[in-house]
Amino acid sequence: MTVAPQVTVVVPNYRTPELTRLCLRLLRKHTPAGRIAVVVVDNDSRDASTDYLRALSWITLIERPRVEGEKPWVAHARALDLAMTGVATPYVLSIHTDTLVRDPAWLDLLLAPLEADAAVAGAGSWKLEVGGRAWWRRALKAAERQAQLALLPLLGKGHGKIEGHGENYLYLRSHCAMYRTDALRRHGLTFAEGELPAGKATHRRLEQAGYRMVFLDPDSLGRHVLHVNNATMVLNAEFGGTRRFRGRGMRRIEQALALVDASAVLADERLDA
Secondary structure (H helix, E strand, O other): OOOOOOEEEEEEEOOOHHHHHHHHHHHHHOOOOOOEEEEEEEOOOOOHHHHHHHOOOOOEEEEOOOOOOOOHHHHHHHHHHHHHOOOOOOEEEEEOOOEEEOOOOHHHHHHHHHHHOOOEEEEEOOOOOOOOOOHHHHHHHHHHHHHHHHHOHHHOOOOOOOOOOHHHOOOOOOOEEEEEHHHHHHOOOOOOHHHOOOOHHHHHHHHHOOOEEEEOOHHHHHOOEEEOOOHHHHHOHHHOOOHHHHHHHHHHHHHHHHHOOHHHHHHOHHHHO
16 A cells, blocks of 8 residues: 655755765665655756756656846745645655755654644754864853843844844754645745745744744754755855865765765665665
């Protein structure tokens, strides 16, 4: 008997050939057959990743033409919206090509909050990074934030750009965000609203509609899912960035590849069949 998938996994792609292959093979390796449908939206890569995606029979590929002058984060959000038009599963998950699944427990962990409570419309991550800051850097950052919270209002600057406050509120970010499909559709929500980063307006609109949004503990989630962070920018010089930014980014990528045993996964052609 064929079982209908529970979740549609949507993956926007732009010029990350090796990571794209690794991301999709890890999804296939660590997910029981039939539980997910996978939709990849290629944002006009015109590279080896596009050729690879065209050869896969187990995904749905949408090729989205380039829009002149479109900002990268807007292209990403619009790719998610394009994929949403065909979603027929109860849940939809957005990930990036640098989001790497580590073991079979990943899907149930993300689904658990939504299946336990109909008032929860989304679950996922704000930050999920490989190679986080050392403890002393985290302590300094926390102290800096407390000082800003005390001083900025006195200076008439409100909360400024302090993470988690004012318009810099936390939201489920598209590198790992599970949503209840009917909640998105019922309220006519889109990921590209206001040309904000994907998911930011969506998060607030769902909360305003009375739903709860659940942030999973990053350490717990990170044992099952890795996110390299900014890999597309690191691997594509057209997005700019300093030499230091690229160097640190490449180290994160190398660390993530080691953690998921990328060499073995990339050598296993059976995962594409």
